[in-house]
Amino acid sequence: MTQIINSLADISADYDVLFCDLWGCLHNGVEPYPAAVQALRAFRAKGGRVVLLTNAPRPQHYVVAQLDRMGVPRDAWDAVVSSGDAAQDAMFAGAVGRKVWAISVAKDEGFFADIPEEWKDAPAIERVELEEAEGIVCTGLFDEVNETPDDYRAPLMLAKEKGLKLLCANPDIIVDLGETRLYCAGALAEYYEDMGGTSLYFGKPHAPIYDLARRKLGLDEDTRILAVGDGIATDIRGAAGEGIDALFITGGLAFDQFGTDVENPEAAKLAEWLALRSENPRYSIGRLR
Template sequence: MQIIQSLSEISGRYRALFVDLWGCVHDGVHPFPGAVEALKAYRATGGKVVLVTNSPRPRDGVAEQIAGIGVPADAYDAIATSGDSARLAMYQGAVGTRVWHMGYADESDDGFFTPPAILDDPLAIERVPLERAEGIVCTGPADPYADPSEMRPQFLAAKTRGLKLLCANPDIVVDRGGRREWCAGAYAQLYTEMGGESLYFGKPHPPIYDLARRRLAAIADVGDASILAIGDGPQTDAAGAMGEDLDLLFISGGLGAEETGTAIGGSPDPARLERYLAETGVAPTYVIGTLR
């Protein structure tokens, strides 16, 4: 493992980047200083940037969202989202045709319930109350600050009926502008712990990496040995990269900032970083405080 100060120190070894968004490029409110510039500089050398995100939104929705918070289109080449992978599975019948949708209270669907264009004959999906549902689709919690355990009564009823839960975002938590929020992954985890069956399509699971490779192949012929994964989530970004046998640049100033002693714009404390990596089982190729 090597602690680096800038992406440019190692970027010449790779022809493409699989880059996590939340916690690496932005905090849900603003881009991180230096992150956008680092990606632009990499692309200027001919490198390709695929944003690989556990957002439940389709890629067009993510592009619109990040543009609104200051991440421009010239900072990346393509986007692969867990939402796209999950939506494709849903319209192929992964959890039935009548689904109970769990989502943010202010969510406007962002295209998730629009059939994917690549399917010739998508199933007709109907959103119904839990008591009529054949399956559950979770894009996020209604209240991201409420404890997931509040869903135990509904999950018990669903588990008893053998309903599967499709999780469109395996992230457990994210930090939005410094405030921590629960994500869909926390609810899928609870459902599984209660004995239910959860289906995952984002990091660290293979479907999103298959999608990312297809998006990359559409613009360049790049083998896995020339791809660098960048992320801050031990259970998602890191586990996914390790499982796919991709080199990993771990961002210590994201979800693990406090544990690794990474100050804003700084580097991790080496001793605290070593403990954190040992505790989480992360074995990165490189570590950087923040993407820059």
């Protein structure tokens, strides 16, 4: 059964590195959580290292710029690794062909435009209409505020008939932007699979993003890693798949499931909720602090 803790400091001495999620853990899409920032700073002050591991569908330098604008201090982390980094590498390798139908928004333009140095000499990725496409690349819904996956049923039916694979740059299903809940690329990829199509994933809970994070920090097999996240199907399932401990942030996506006090989840409700999902993170906490 998961152990509910009061603060990261209660367990931090047992770990060398944190793989910490962003949205719902460190910030709410609008501003950082001060207590979470302080917890990461304290972990680093004692010699730990922090990787911000995010399913954002953009190369990491765009994520860093967003964190800067939001006011997340750079002394709270050591490195940023994004789903966009891992998925972009697969796209330029030709995982879904060279002519792609892009389901994307302007803020994710860098995913297509910023070509990594190792792919500078590779054949170009061309964005085309669905009828001409060899595959699909999805970083997010065209109108993430107003659309749902159901709005894409007709084009995705055509894509399935054409046998196109969908490269998903963000496996998250939903996120909360302040008080507004938005669908992510993962919701569309899952919808496509439910229709019989094939989706490819590179962010949490899938291995490529964890491999990239380990390489970036030069971690070895003996490094003690703790994954911190609020996504039961991404952060917690991903940690289990990698064989690393997890700290579940109950006050994130599932904030309304564990009683009236977001900061202090009720143990019985939490245990029942986790059992229904067949997940058992080693630790849980209301909010990262």
